[in-house]
Amino acid sequence: xxxxxxxxxxxxxxxxxxxxxxxxxxxxxxxxxxxxxxxxxxxxxxxxxxxxxxxxxxxxxxxxxxxxxxxxxxxxxxxxxxxxxxxxxxxxxxxxxxxxxxxxxxxxxxxxxxxxxxxxxxxxxxxxxxxxxxxxxxxxxxxxxxxxxxxxxxxxxxxxxxxxxxxxxxxxxxxxxxxxxxxxxxxxxxxxxxxxxxxxxxxxxxxxxxxxxxxxxxxxxxxxxxxxxxxxxxxxxxxxxxxxxxxxxxxxxxxxxxxxxxxxxxxxxxxxxxxxxxxxxxxxxxxxxxxxxxxxxxxxxxxxxxxxxxxxxxxxxxxxxxxxxxxx
Amino acid sequence: xxxxxxxxxxxxxxxxxxxxxxxxxxxxxxxxxxxxxxxxxxxxxxxxxxxxxxxxxxxxxxxxxxxxxxxxxxxxxxxxxxxxxxxxxxxxxxxxxxxxxxxxxxxxxxxxxxxxxxxxxxxxxxxxxxxxxxxxxxxxxxxxxxxxxxxxxxxxxxxxxxxxxxxxxxxxxxxxxxxxxxxxxxxxxxxxxxxxxxxxxxxxxxxxxxxxxxxxxxxxxxxxxxxxxxxxxxxxxxxxxxxxxxxxxxxxxxxxxxxxxxxxxxxxxxxxxxxxxxxxxxxxxxxxxxxxxxxxxxxxxxxxxxxxxxxxxxxxxxxxxxxxxxxx
Numbered sequence: 146x147x148x149x150x151x152x153x154x155x156x157x158x159x160x161x162x163x164x165x166x167x168x169x170x171x172x173x174x175x176x177x178x179x180x181x182x183x184x185x186x187x188x189x190x191x192x193x194x195x196x197x198x199x200x201x202x203x204x205x206x207x208x209x210x211x212x213x214x215x216x217x218x219x220x221x222x223x224x225x226x227x228x229x230x231x232x233x234x235x236x237x238x239x240x241x242x243x244x245x246x247x248x249x250x251x252x253x254x255x256x257x258x259x260x261x262x263x264x265x266x267x268x269x270x271x272x273x274x275x276x277x278x279x280x281x282x283x284x285x286x287x288x289x290x291x292x293x294x295x296x297x298x299x300x301x302x303x304x305x306x307x308x309x310x311x312x313x314x315x316x317x318x319x320x321x322x323x324x325x326x327x328x329x330x331x332x333x334x335x336x337x338x339x340x341x342x343x344x345x346x347x348x349x350x351x352x353x354x355x356x357x358x359x360x361x362x363x364x365x366x367x368x369x370x371x372x373x374x375x376x377x378x379x380x381x382x383x384x385x386x387x388x389x390x391x392x393x394x395x396x397x398x399x400x401x402x403x404x405x406x407x408x409x410x411x412x413x414x415x416x417x418x419x420x421x422x423x424x425x426x427x428x429x430x431x432x433x434x435x436x437x438x439x440x441x442x443x444x445x446x447x448x449x450x451x452x453x454x455x456x457x458x459x460x461x462x463x464x465x466x467x468x469x470x471x472x473x
Numbered sequence: 474x475x476x477x478x479x480x481x482x483x484x485x486x487x488x489x490x491x492x493x494x495x496x497x498x499x500x501x502x503x504x505x506x507x508x509x510x511x512x513x514x515x516x517x518x519x520x521x522x523x524x525x526x527x528x529x530x531x532x533x534x535x536x537x538x539x540x541x542x543x544x545x546x547x548x549x550x551x552x553x554x555x556x557x558x559x560x561x562x563x564x565x566x567x568x569x570x571x572x573x574x575x576x577x578x579x580x581x582x583x584x585x586x587x588x589x590x591x592x593x594x595x596x597x598x599x600x601x602x603x604x605x606x607x608x609x610x611x612x613x614x615x616x617x618x619x620x621x622x623x624x625x626x627x628x629x630x631x632x633x634x635x636x637x638x639x640x641x642x643x644x645x646x647x648x649x650x651x652x653x654x655x656x657x658x659x660x661x662x663x664x665x666x667x668x669x670x671x672x673x674x675x676x677x678x679x680x681x682x683x684x685x686x687x688x689x690x691x692x693x694x695x696x697x698x699x700x701x702x703x704x705x706x707x708x709x710x711x712x713x714x715x716x717x718x719x720x721x722x723x724x725x726x727x728x729x730x731x732x733x734x735x736x737x738x739x740x741x742x743x744x745x746x747x748x749x750x751x752x753x754x755x756x757x758x759x760x761x762x763x764x765x766x767x768x769x770x771x772x773x774x775x776x777x778x779x780x781x782x783x784x785x786x787x788x789x790x791x792x793x794x795x796x797x798x799x800x801x
Contacts, residue, residue, distance in 0.1 A: 174788070202795045204788070220792055264788070356780075413777055429780035438766065438789045441773040448776035449741055449769075452684075452757035460502070460532070460592070461766045464548055465793055467530050 172265035173272065174349060174435075175226050178258040179215040179237045180246050182208040187240040188215055194232035200225030204435060213248025214257070218435060220264065227279050230259065231286060234342075238287055242338040243314045251307075253314045254289065254340035258306065261297075261346045264437070272346040273297045280330055280344040287339070290321075290331030294345035299329050306343060314340045351401040351440055352433035353409055355416045359425045362388045365395035368419045372399060372412060379415075381407040394428060404437070410444040438462060500593035501600065502677060502763075503554050506586040507543040507565045508574050510536040515568040516543055522560035528553030532763060541576025542585070546763060548592065555607050558587065559614060566615055566667040571642045579635075581642045582617065582668035586634065589625075589674045592765070600674040601625045608658050608672040615667070618649075618659030622673035627657050634671060642668045679729040679768055680761035681737055683744045687753045690716045693723035696747045700727060700740060707735040707743075722756060732765070738772040766790060 181187045188208050195203040195217060205218035217233075219226055234256045241255035261279070263272040276297040284291050298304045312320070317340070320326045322333045328341060335341055357365060365386030370376040373384035381403035387396045397416050401407050409432075417427050432441075439456065446454050457463050509515045516536050523531040523545060533546035545561075547554055562584045569583035589607070591600040604625040612619050626632045640648070645668070648654045650661045656669060663669055685693060693714030698704040701712035709731035715724045725744050729735050737760075745755050760769075767784065774782050785791050 202792060204791055204795075220788060409777060427778055429778045431780055432782060432786060434786065435788050435791070436786055438787050441770055441777075441787065444777055445769040445773040449737060449772055450755055450757045452759055454760060458760060458762065458764055459766050459769065460548060460763050461793055462789055463532055463763070464530060465789055465796075467532075468793075468796060 171223055171263075171267040171271070172220065173223055173226060173267060173275070174262035174264055175219045175230065176260055176262070177217050177219075177230060177233070177256065178252075179217070179233075179241070180213065180243065180248065180252045180255050180257050181215050181237065181241050182213045182248065183210050184240075187237075190236040190240060191215060191233050192217060194229045194236070195219055198225050198229035198232075201229045209250070211248070212250035213246065214250045214252070223261075223267075223275055227275075227282075230279070231283065234259075234283065235287060238289065238336070238339040243335075243340040244338060246314075251310050251313050252340075253310050253317050254336070254342045256289070256339065256342045258294075258343045259345075260295065261344075262349050263346070264349070269296055269346060269348070276344050276346040280342075283342065283344070284330045287336070288331070289336040289339050290328035290334070290341045292341060292343045293329045294343050295347040297345040303329075309343050317341060348403050348405075349437055349440075351404045351409065351436055353399045353401055353412060354431040354433060355397045355399070355413060356389065356392075356394050356428045356430065357397065357416075357420055357425050358428045359395055359423070360388070360393045361423075361425075362386055362395050364420070364423050364425055365397050367423075368397050368416055369399075371419050372397065372415055379407040379412065382412060404440040404443075408443050408447065409440060410447045499551055499591075499595040499599070500548065501551055501554060501595060501603070502590035502592055503547045503558065504588055504590070505545050505547075505558060505561070505584065506580075507545070507561075507569070508541065508571065508576065508580045508583050508585050509543050509565065509569050510541040510576065511538050512568075515565075518564040518568060519543060519561050520545060522557045522564070523547055526553050526557035526560075529557045537578070539576070540578035541574065542578045542580070551589075551595075551603055555603075555610075558607070559611065562587075562611065562670075563615060566617065566664070570666040571663075571668040572666060574642075579638050579641050580668075581638050581645050582664070582670045584617065584667065584670045586622075586671045587673075588623065589672075590677050591674070592677070597624055597674060597676070604672050604674040608670075611670065611672070612658045615664070616659070617664040617667050618656035618662070618669045620669060620671045621657045622671050623675040625673040631657075637671050645669060676731050676733075677765055677768075679732045679737065679764050681727045681729055681740060682759040682761060683725045683727070683741060684717065684720075684722050684756045684758065685725065685744075685748055685753050686756045687723055687751070688716070688721045689751075689753075690714055690723050692748070692751050692753055693725050695751075696725050696744055697727075699747050700725065700743055707740065709735040710740060729768075732768040732771075736771050736775065737768055738775045 179191055192206055195201055201221040204220055208215045237255045261272050261276045263269055273296050280291040292309045293299050294303055294306050303309055318335050327333050369384040369386045372378040373382050374380050382399055382401055384399040387398050389396055507519055520534055523529055529549040532548055536543045565583045589600050589604045601624050608619040620637045621627050622631055622634050622637055631637055646663050655661050697712040697714045700706040701710050702708050710727055710729055712727040715726050717724055
C-alpha cells in the first residue's frame with residue numbers, strides 16, 4: 146500500500162486507496178481497547194491515527210469515564226489498520242501509566258486488548274496469523290509483552306480473556322515470572338508503565354437483547370440459562386438476565402459469538418418459546434452496536450422463506466463490491 | 474464532475490470520483506430499455522459508455538432475443554449517469570431501425586423507456602425534475618420526441634406506460650398528430666428510424682414471488698386478487714397467479730412498486746393467511762433481481778421485533794456512507 150502524494154486530501158487518498166483494492170483484498174474489523182476514558186487530549190492522540198490513515202475507517206469510539214477505558218471500532222484492510230494501530234498504541238503507551246490508572250473495568254495494560262475480526266476474503270486462520278505477527282511486531286517496537294487469546298491463543302487455557310487478566314495489572318506484575326503466567330511474546334516482566342497487552346482473533350460479536358413483558362427477573366435468568374452455552378444452550382451464545390427497572394421489564398441480554406452458527410432468529414425464537422412456558426411475551430428485541438449485513442439478511446431470509454437468495458442482489462452490497470473491485 | 478487525467482485507469486478514476494462525493498451527493502438507479510436483443514455488436518456499443526463512465530455503475534444487462542430487447546440496470550450519481558445515457562442512446566439510435574425491428578415486447582422506440590429511480594439524498598420530486606430535464610436535453614441532441622410517464626407524467630393519463638405505448642411504434646406513427654397522442658417534448662412526428670422515447674421517474678420496484686404447495690392455479694389467482702391494488706388489495710402491489718408446472722406448484726408473482734409503503738413481510742403474511750383458507754402452505758418465496766437493503770432490513774426488523782434499529786448499524790452500509798462521505 147504505497148501512499149499517493151501527500152498533497153491529496155484525506156478523503157481522496159482514502160477513496161483512491163479503496164479504488165486500488167481488488168475484489169480479493171481483505172477486510173477486517175478491529176476493536177482495540179485502551180485504558181483511558183477520561184482525558185480528552187489523550188483520547189484524541191490515540192484516535193487521531195485511525196482518522197488520518199487511508200484504508201482505515203473509524204466506525205465508532207466510546208470513552209467510558211467510570212471504566213476509564215476507550216473502545217474503538219475500526220474497519221479496513223489489514224495493512225493500513227496495523228500501521229494505524231502501531232501509531233495509536235505508541236501514543237497510548239506514551240500517555241498512560243498503569244501505576245496511576247484507576248477504573249471500573251479489568252485491565253492489564255495501557256493498550257489492554259486488540260481483537261482482529263475477519264470480515265471478507267480472510268479466513269479465521271489468516272486472521273490468527275495476522276494477530277500473531279502483529280503481536281510480535283508490536284512487542285519489538287514497544288517492548289510491551291504480549292499474550293495471545295481466543296482463536297489466536299497459543300496455550301489453550303488462554304482462549305478466555307479472564308484467565309489472562311486474572312488479578313489485573315497489579316497481580317500480573319507479581320506473578321508474571323510464574324510458568325503459567327509467562328507472556329507469549331517478550332521477557333517475563335511488565336512494561337514499567339504500560340503493563341502488557343492481549344492480542345487475538347475472534348469472530349464478529351453480535352450483541353442482541355430480547356425484552357420480555359414481565360418484571361420477574363427470574364424469568365429472564367431462567368431463559369438466559371436455556372439459551373447460553375455455559376449451561377447447555379447454543380454453543381456460541383453467552384447470556385444473562387437483566388432487570389430494566391424503569392420500564393418494568395426484564396431482558397435476556399445475549400452475545401452471539403458466532404452469528405453464522407447461531408442465527409439471531411434462532412436465538413429469538415428459542416427465547417420466545419421458553420417465555421411462553423411462563424405466559425410471557427417478547428415485547429421487543431435490540432441489536433446493540435454494529436452488525437454485519439449477513440446476520441440480518443439471514444433472519445430476513447428465514448422468516449420470508451426466501452429460496453436461492455444471494456446477498457449480491459442487495460444494491461448497496463453490490464455497490465460496495467463494485468467499488469472494491471476491478472470493474473467499477 | 475470534471476474528469477481527472479485520462480491516463481488514470483478506469484478503476485482508479487471511478488473510485489477517485491466516488492471519493493469526491495460528499496454525504497449529500499445523490500444516488501439514483503436507472504433502468505433504460507433498448508429495442509435490441511440480438512445483435513451482440515450493437516448491444517456492446519450501447520453498453521460500453523455505461524462501463525467506461527466513472528460514477529456510473531453497471532449492475533446488470535439482460536438481452537432477450539425473443540423480446541429483441543435489452544434491459545440495463547445502472548446505479549450512480551445523476552450527472553455521470555445522464556452523460557453515459559446520452560452516449561448510449563446515440564449509439565442505439567445509430568444502429569436500430571424501428572422500421573425493421575420485430576420482437577415479442579411492446580415498443581415505440583429504439584430507446585424505448587428510461588425510468589429514473591431515487592435511491593439516496595434525492596426526493597421523488599427531484600427525480601421527476603431530473604427525468605424532465607434529461608428528456609428535454611435528450612430531444613435536443615437526438616431529435617427523438619419524448620413522452621413523460623409515471624411520476625414524471627405531465628398528462629395524468631400518461632402515468633401508465635401502456636397508454637403511451639398503445640398500438641406500439643406502428644400505430645403511434647399514424648396517430649402522433651392526434652391531440653391525445655402528441656409528444657410532451659418535440660414536434661408531432663416520430664424520428665424516422667428511432668421512433669419515440671418514454672422517460673419517467675418511479676420508485677424502486679421489488680419483484681417478489683411466493684410459491685404455494687398446491688398445483689391448483691385458481692388458488693394462486695384468487696390470492697393474487699386479494700393482494701393486488703387493481704382488485705382492492707395493497708395500493709402499491711401488482712400481482713398475478715402463475716403455474717410452475719414442472720414443480721407441481723403455483724406462484725403468486727408480485728411487483729411491489731412502493732416497498733416502503735407495502736413491505737415484503739406484509740405481502741407474504743397476507744398471502745400466507747389467504748392460503749390457509751384453502752389449506753395451502755407457503756413453500757418458499759423469492760426476491761427476483763436487485764433489492765434495496767432497506768426492503769429486507771425492514772422485514773428482518775419486523776420479524777425480530779427490533780426496536781430502535783438504525784441501518785447505519787450495518788457495517789457494510791456504514792462503510793458505504795464513509796466511502797461516500799467527507800470523512801473516510
